[in-house]
Amino acid sequence: MSLLDRIRYCRRRDIARFRRFVVAGLPVGWIAHGLADRLRGFPDVFAVSGDAVRVVDGLDSFETRSRAVGDAILRLREEGWFPGWRNEFFAVASSFQAPPLLQIERGAARAFGIRCYCVQLNGIIGRDGEPQTWIARRSLSKPVGPGKLDQVVGGGLPIGVGLRDNLIKECAEEASIPAALARQARPVGAVAYLTQDGDICDDEVMFNYDLVLPPDFTPVNTDGEVAGFEPWPLTRVKAVLAAGDDFLFDVALSLIDFLIRHGVVGPADPDYIAICEGLWSVPDAAGEMAA
């Protein structure tokens, strides 16, 4: 096992399992064949062919698409699709900057293979000596990765919320980091992945931030999403990441980027170039898997 294995996990694909999800002529997601076939039952909403699921042309606005797709999703939820309902909406768009074509419940976004965006925070402990960071253990009630190790703060980006505002909100909820402190977080880059796990295609861009926390600050969770926090030396983060999958699979990407930027993983690592390449090669949702 190695850091590169963590990256390879986030690069696994079996595109034969999926059809493109197309809205307004633009590819915006990946839908497994089983769900695609079920969507044939909503001919007023979806036009399903052998290679794509298209939102029908008659639905030609953000509002009409969101309502029609949302109604279908609620019906499917009653049939047991989409575990992990969140009562939160993600934007569906052809790029991060593009205006949303519709919004979709977060709990269904994964099954539609929508590109999601999140903020991830490295909570650096501002103390001399060996560099340390706060590591969280995810609550057992989390729909994704219950009990896995995590960064101090991280969260998906709901529609209509800016990255910085989302970071400040998550800092408060997940770790009781005051807004004045959270505002000092520095953007340090983005890592991305497109990976497939069974009938789910996860396509995500992670916006990474570093924040130096005062040595007397201890994170306290308020929203029930974190079971606890521990201060870890960065060398321990590296060792545990390399040894197995104790960390949530995508958090591993963000943390490897952190270790690279802070020199804890350096050029003496035989995988250094491959790690740098793998971390940052953002998969093109519209191209790479289309083949």
Added chain:
Amino acid sequence: MSLLDRIRYCRRRDIARFRRFVVAGLPVGWIAHGLADRLRGFPDVFAVSGDAVRVVDGLDSFETRSRAVGDAILRLREEGWFPGWRNEFFAVASSFQAPPLLQIERGAARAFGIRCYCVQLNGIIGRDGEPQTWIARRSLSKPVGPGKLDQVVGGGLPIGVGLRDNLIKECAEEASIPAALARQARPVGAVAYLTQDGDICDDEVMFNYDLVLPPDFTPVNTDGEVAGFEPWPLTRVKAVLAAGDDFLFDVALSLIDFLIRHGVVGPADPDYIAICEGLWSVPDAAGEMAA
């Protein structure tokens, strides 16, 4: 003009201009057709076909290959090939970790499209207030990029020299940074490119380092490779990079990575995701251009 233009410049290719350079069955470079045809004149050294230039199988050791290829290169140099002779050798290998298959004069390495490795140092000025870094102007006598703007220290990696030792040597020669200070440089990642300019294919991996320099330290060049140094706010670095090609083309990559890591280029930039992707997607010398 934009930061993304600087990255796109380093991603330009016209593979139809080149044949693979193959040693011991391994692709290690790119040779333009004109040079490839001239190499037919050395049948004891090179086997030239329509799609590749191979070092002949009879040359089966590092020593025999280096001598035979080196002799041919000296002959060609007399004919005017290979401007910019350096009296320094680069390793030719199938990867950074692999044992070298031969060594080749640095001045000829570009014409053979050998993957090169270099160290690049960001000299951060350790002073409160707006972050600043030392920017160099390259000497007009440099064979590559005379007069262009540059980082405080940077240098190609000669065969048999470690990255860290090379960095310390270049720090002394290029900027009079004492070894004890240079040793504090932190590796912060690698960026790579594979770009084509006329009959030259540049394939390079840049190992980046950050070093905080004391506010009373002023770099002084000793090897004639730098015309002068100036302290620049990072916002000025960003503006000049975005405005045109005043910086050496590959130094731009290393500096954009620096600006991303330090939050000077942030997610509000509409090209942020594309920049992160473009910076780090290391081209696979053995694959991508082979097509």
